[in-house]
Amino acid sequence: MEKDSKKKTSAKVMIDLLKKNGVDICWGYPGGAILPFYDEMYHSDIHHVLVRHEQGAAFAANGYARATGKLGVAIATSGPGATNLFTGIADAKIDSIPVMFITGQVGTKDIGTDAFQESDTYGMTIPITKYNALIKDPDDVARITQEAVSVALARRQGATLVDFPKDVQATTTEVDEPGEFHLQEYHYKNPPITGQLDRLIDALNRSSRPLLYIGGGIISAEVSKELREIVEKANIPVTSTLMGLGAFPGQHDLFLGMLGMHGTGYANKAVMECDLIVSLGARFDDRVAGDTDEFASQAIRAQVEIDSAEIEKRVHVDIHVQGHLAEIMPLLNKGIKKASREQWVSRIQTLKEENPMVFNRVEGIIKPQYLIHRLSERTGGNAVIATDVGLHQMWAAQYYTINKPRNWLTSGGLGAMGFGLPAALGAKMGRPDDDVYLITGDGSFQMNIQELATLKMYNIPVKIILFHNGFLGMVRQWQELFYGERYSSSVLTDCNPDFVKVSEAYGIAAKRISKTDEIEEGLDFLMNSKEACLLEVMIPEAEKVYPMIPSGHRYEDMISFDPKSEEGETFSVIPHKSGDRK
Amino acid sequence: MKHVLSVLVNNSSGVLSHVTSLFTRRGYNIDSLSVAETENRGISIITMVVDEDRSMVAQIEKQLYKLMDVISIENLSNTDSLERELVLITIKASREKREEILSLVDVFKAHIVDMSEKAVMIELNGNPRRIRTFIQAMTEYGIIRMARTGTVSLPFPSAEE
Numbered sequence: 001m002e003k004d005s006k007k008k009t010s011a012k013v014m015i016d017l018l019k020k021n022g023v024d025i026c027w028g029y030p031g032g033a034i035l036p037f038y039d040e041m042y043h044s045d046i047h048h049v050l051v052r053h054e055q056g057a058a059f060a061a062n063g064y065a066r067a068t069g070k071l072g073v074a075i076a077t078s079g080p081g082a083t084n085l086f087t088g089i090a091d092a093k094i095d096s097i098p099v100m101f102i103t104g105q106v107g108t109k110d111i112g113t114d115a116f117q118e119s120d121t122y123g124m125t126i127p128i129t130k131y132n133a134l135i136k137d138p139d140d141v142a143r144i145t146q147e148a149v150s151v152a153l154a155r156r157q158g159a160t161l162v163d164f165p166k167d168v169q170a171t172t173t174e175v176d177e178p179g180e181f182h183l184q185e186y187h188y189k190n191p192p193i194t195g196q197l198d199r200l201i202d203a204l205n206r207s208s209r210p211l212l213y214i215g216g217g218i219i220s221a222e223v224s225k226e227l228r229e230i231v232e233k234a235n236i237p238v239t240s241t242l243m244g245l246g247a248f249p250g251q252h253d254l255f256l257g258m259l260g261m262h263g264t265g266y267a268n269k270a271v272m273e274c275d276l277i278v279s280l281g282a283r284f285d286d287r288v289a290g291d292t293d294e295f296a297s298q299a300i301r302a303q304v305e306i307d308s309a310e311i312e313k314r315v316h317v318d319i320h321v322q323g324h325l326a327e328i329m330p331l332l333n334k335g336i337k338k339a340s341r342e343q344w345v346s347r348i349q350t351l352k353e354e355n356p357m358v359f360n361r362v363e364g365i366i367k368p369q370y371l372i373h374r375l376s377e378r379t380g381g382n383a384v385i386a387t388d389v390g391l392h393q394m395w396a397a398q399y400y401t402i403n404k405p406r407n408w409l410t411s412g413g414l415g416a417m418g419f420g421l422p423a424a425l426g427a428k429m430g431r432p433d434d435d436v437y438l439i440t441g442d443g444s445f446q447m448n449i450q451e452l453a454t455l456k457m458y459n460i461p462v463k464i465i466l467f468h469n470g471f472l473g474m475v476r477q478w479q480e481l482f483y484g485e486r487y488s489s490s491v492l493t494d495c496n497p498d499f500v501k502v503s504e505a506y507g508i509a510a511k512r513i514s515k516t517d518e519i520e521e522g523l524d525f526l527m528n529s530k531e532a533c534l535l536e537v538m539i540p541e542a543e544k545v546y547p548m549i550p551s552g553h554r555y556e557d558m559i560s561f562d563p564k565s566e567e568g569e570t571f572s573v574i575p576h577k578s579g580d581r582k
Numbered sequence: 583m584k585h586v587l588s589v590l591v592n593n594s595s596g597v598l599s600h601v602t603s604l605f606t607r608r609g610y611n612i613d614s615l616s617v618a619e620t621e622n623r624g625i626s627i628i629t630m631v632v633d634e635d636r637s638m639v640a641q642i643e644k645q646l647y648k649l650m651d652v653i654s655i656e657n658l659s660n661t662d663s664l665e666r667e668l669v670l671i672t673i674k675a676s677r678e679k680r681e682e683i684l685s686l687v688d689v690f691k692a693h694i695v696d697m698s699e700k701a702v703m704i705e706l707n708g709n710p711r712r713i714r715t716f717i718q719a720m721t722e723y724g725i726i727r728m729a730r731t732g733t734v735s736l737p738f739p740s741a742e743e
Contacts, residue, residue, distance in 0.1 A: 122596060126603040131650050134596070151650070182592065183650055309644035312637065 007172035010141040011040040014102070014164070016176065017145045019046060023073050025064070025429060027057035027422075031077025033117060034104030036169035049429065049458060052450035054081050056422040058088020059448065061099050063423025065092070066409045067384060068430040069222065071153055072099040078106055079117030082163075083124070087416050090128040092159035094413030095243060096216060098152040100160050101129075107167040108136060121163045130158040131187075135165065138173035146178035147188075154188040155324070156307040157220050191306065193323035193331070200302050200319050201335035203276055209344045210236045211274035211299075213259065213288075216243030216412070217281015217306060219405045221325035224248065227280070230333050235341040237348045239267040241282050242397055243412040250381055250401035250576055256348065257576045260288040261549050262394045264576070265355030268547065268555050270348060271296050279303040281325055284315040285413070286551070292316075294554040304328055352574050357398055358561050359546075360568030364515055368392065368467050368539045371519055372399040372439065373573055375465070378523055384409065384427055384436040386462075388420035388444030391473035394545040396439045401575045407434075418447030424462045425455055437526070438464045442496055443472040452506040455532045463526040464534040466499055469541045477544045493541075503534040514538035584613065585639045586658040586665060586735045589628040592651040593619060600649045601628060610634060610642055614667075614732030625653065629734045631710075662741035668707040668731045669717065670695075674724035675702040683723060690716045701726055 008016070014037070018026075025047045030038045041048050051057045054076040061072030072092075076085050082103040092099040106115040122134040131151040133144045141164075148160040181188065204210055218227055224247050231238055231254055238248045239259040248255050256267035271277065277296045281304070282288070289295035292315045302319035305311055311320045321328060359369045372395050375383075381401040386409040387393040393410055402408045409427055411419035424438040445466055455462055470493035479487050503510035509529065513522040513536070522535045546561035563570040591597045598617060605612050613631040620627050632642060643655050658665075675683050675697070683702060687694060692706035706716050710733050717728070 123599055126596070126600055127607045130648075132596075182594075184653060186647075187650055307648075309641065309648060313641060 007174055008176055009036065009040060009170055009172050010135070010138040010164075011037040011169040013141045013173060013176045014145045015040050015044045015046065017142055017178070018073065018149070019044070021071065021146075021149045023071060025049065026073035026075055027051050027060040027426065028075030029054050029057055029077070029081060031081045031104060031117065033078035033106055033166045034075065034081070034164070034169070036166060037075070037102070037104065037164065048075075049454065051422065052453050053448065054084035055087055055418060056448050056451045056454065058085045058099070058101070059091070059416075059419050059422035060426035060429075060451075062088055062092050062097050062419075063386060063409050063426030064430040065097050065099050066423070067406050067427035069220075069406060070430070071149060072097070072426065073102065074099060075102045077104040077117065078121065079119045081117075082119055082121040086125070086128065087414070087418070089125060089159045089161065091411050091414040091416050091419065093128045093130065095411065096157045096220060097159070098157040100148050100152050100162070103161065103163050104169070105134065105163045105165040108165045109167070111165065121161070125161050128159065129161045132161040132163070134163040135168050138168055138171040139175040141168070141173065142176050143178045143181065147181055147183060150181075150188045151183070155190060190324040190327065191308075191322060193321065193328055195321040195323075196319050197321045197328065197331060198335075200278065200304070200321055201332065203300055203302065203319060204234065204236070204278065205335075205337050205339070207276040207300075208341065209273060209275040209347075211270055211277050212236055212238045213241070213271075213277055213279045213282055214238060214244040214247050215241040215280065215282025217325055218244055218247035221281065221329075222405070223325045223329040224405045226329035226333050230329070230336055233333075234336050234339045235345050237270060237345070239263070239270060241285075241288055241412070242410060244282060245397060246402040246405045246408040249403045251403060251578050252576070253578050254345070254348070255576045256352075258397050261290065261551070262398065262545050262547065263549075264357060264398065265547050265558065265560055266348070266351040268549070268558055269351050269355060272298070272555050273347070274299045276300045276302065279305070279317075281305065283310045283313065286314070289315050290549055290552045291554045352577060355560075356572040356574045358563060358570055358572040360563055360566050361516070361571045362568035366514065366516055366519060366537055366539055368395050368537065368543060369399050370571065371465070371537060372396055373575070374519060375437070375523060376400045376575065378527065379435065383407065384431065384434050386410070386420050386424035386427055386436065386438045388440040388447075389415045389417045389474075390441050390444055391469075391477065391543070391545050392439050392441040392444075392467045398545075399573070399575055400439075417444040420444060421448050421451045421462075421464070422454075424464075425451060425460055428460050428462050429458070436462050438462055440464065440466050441473060442466065442468045442470065442492055442499070445499070449502070452503065452508055456507045459531065461529065461531050461533075463529065464532070465526070466534060466536045467539050468496070468499065468536055469539045469543065470496060471541050473543075474545075476541070480542070480544070482550070499534070499536045508532045508534055510534040510536065512536040512538065583635065584631055584633050584659070586663070586733060587630045587632060587639075587643070587646075588656045588658050588735060589630065589646060590620070590653040591626050591628055592653065593624050593626045594651055597626070597651040600651060601646070604645055604649065608645065610638070614730070616732040616734050629732070631733050656737075658735045658737060661737045663735050663737040665709050665733050665735045666707055667710050667713045667733050668705070669713050669728065670703065670705055671717065671720055671728045672701050672703045672726045673720050674700060674726060676700065679723060686719055690719075692716065
């Protein structure tokens with residue numbers, strides 16, 4: 001077909017516009033209905049990374065976006081290609097990560113006829129995207145592309161999807177500028193600051209026992225510096241959600257680590273003792289506020305949040321401020337007075353001393369908590385850590401002291417097993433100069449194990465720590481504690497592959513350790529490797545995550561680890577403390 | 583309590599899916615939903631009646647605002663407004679019962695729009711309470727078929743000024 005020299009194909013219009021928006025890398029998997037797009041990609045200098053499963057593409061783009069703050073882009077074909085993306089789309093939506101998804105679709109004439117590899121991608125992604133569109137007219141491609149990019153990055157960030165029929169991709173158009181959006185302005189511009197900012201400042205200045213409860217919003221708004229200034233000026237301790245880890249330096253004396261279901265004892269006790277709790281970019285979810293009425297009920301509850309729908313969604317708040325943290329934090333900083341709060345600060349230190357993280361060490365057996373603690377010490381808390389979902393994820397959140405924003409990559413809201421390996425891949429490709437570790441388990445790892453091939457193909461030096469306990473450990477923990485030790489379908493022991501051999505089969509160096517005296521050597525192996533590598537760590541099957549607040553319960557019901565319940569020598573550590581790091 | 587939400591939306595093909603998907607996904611109860619073009623062909627008006635408490639309705643409004651195609655939302659239960667609904671109803675009407683039915687139709691200021699040997703079709707518009715009462719009254723004759731528009735509503739201009 002002769003191409004009119006002035007006209008570009010719709011596919012090229014989209015690719016050029018992505019490029020113009022700073023996109024220089026994407027992850028995807030081709031197929032029939034996206035071939036015209038891939039044909040244009042062939043001539044583009046956007047680096048396309050071929051994954052081994054579309055879910056890998058979704059999570060890689062997601063990991064990249066989390067680690068860099070830039071837009072992640074993932075591409076798949078129609079039908080199964082698109083449906084394989086869905087877990088990754090839902091993950092980006094619920095964790096507010098800016099990722100744009102592009103899916104091929106059958107030709108416009110075939111839509112609705114149950115054509116080969118047809119699925120109603122538009123209809124099916126409505127609840128898991130901020131914005132989605134089916135392009136029917138080549139003249140709309142530029143506008144829709146720019147809307148999808150802008151909406152993903154604007155306000156509360158999230159997932160957007162563009163469904164791109166095959167014939168439209170190949171059709172030429174003269175319209176290569178987005179023109180005017182068909183959207184209300186408030187979808188892509190920051191909201192004005194509304195609510196009770198002055199009341200909040202006043203409450204903070206008056207409070208003798210204030211506590212900041214930070215979430216992922218601090219990271220996406222890039223306000224860690226302002227946060228630290230406020231905290232140090234006014235001596236306000238900080239606790240964080242799983243999503244907010246890294247937004248405040250983990251080693252800081254005023255940091256308490258994570259709160260909630262598997263939060264630290266000292267963070268959860270501080271929640272019970274504070275007189276004012278201020279949520280910054282967090283949403284009082286069920287892992288933090290299991291019992292919505294009782295959560296910090298002795299305190300004034302305040303919430304600063306960009307998405308007004310999150311205010312009063314689960315928990316009643318006494319003071320609320322709506323707006324973008326990038327605009328609110330400087331105002332907070334200005335309004336908040338210097339204060340020493342000696343009593344409260346010293347109480348916080350006492351809480352830490354009295355409620356350290358504890359587990360028992362048994363001669364010869366590797367405790368995952370200890371290995372993560374050592375990794376944290378040896379990397380100075382400065383590595384990028386990606387995790388999967390389960391026990392290992394919680395141990396990593398508790399014992400690895402994340403010191404910098406965007407260094408902690410975890411599927412928080414969706415809790416998607418299989419997230420880790422592709423997310424680590426995406427992160428390392430976005431930040432090649434930083435060390436990226438994946439902490440995973442034998443359950444999660446097998447959900448996207450095929451991405452080892454992608455690591456190898458592009459020579460991406462991700463360092464993998466695979467905890468092997470032969471169980472779906474988190475499921476096992478709940479079954480042990482709440483389901484009478486009936487381990488229904490949570491046992492992997494007899495059917496796990498030899499992970500070292502699997503890794504080596506993909507061309508990735510691997511090593512297995514199972515004894516305490518092998519820990520340092522194992523970490524050496526990871527730290528010294530210039531290529532992708534895997535350390536399989538054999539751990540006891542019954543090792544659990546503590547402390548734990550059972551689902552839906554009050555903070556008072558927190559279960560702590562009882563050192564007398566098992567053999568070994570008790571090891572206690574306060575991961576959130578300055579000065580004890582080498 | 584019932585709340586009447588009047589929502590202006592872009593008249594795009596996916597807009598109704600987005601709105602209904604939100605209600606399904608978050609488990610909101612919806613009593614009625616009516617959709618039609620406005621004087622501007624690019625904009626449709628959705629009138630929905632939801633049966634939820636005030637805080638839940640506030641949450642629904644905020645979630646609706648997050649949908650790309652939503653232009654504005656007004657909770658008409660907070661304003662002085664007119665509510666109307668239309669019902670078409672076909673009921674069994676034997677010769678013996680006809681007189682009785684006709685007098686009821688008169689009382690409700692409804693209209694007979696068609697009639698056969700065994701049935702009559704009645705049209706009634708009015709406020710939702712009147713519609714409900716009328717349907718109740720017709721039940722004993724035996725409803726053969728029925729279609730309702732759902733509530734539409736607008737604030738009184740005199741109340742707005």
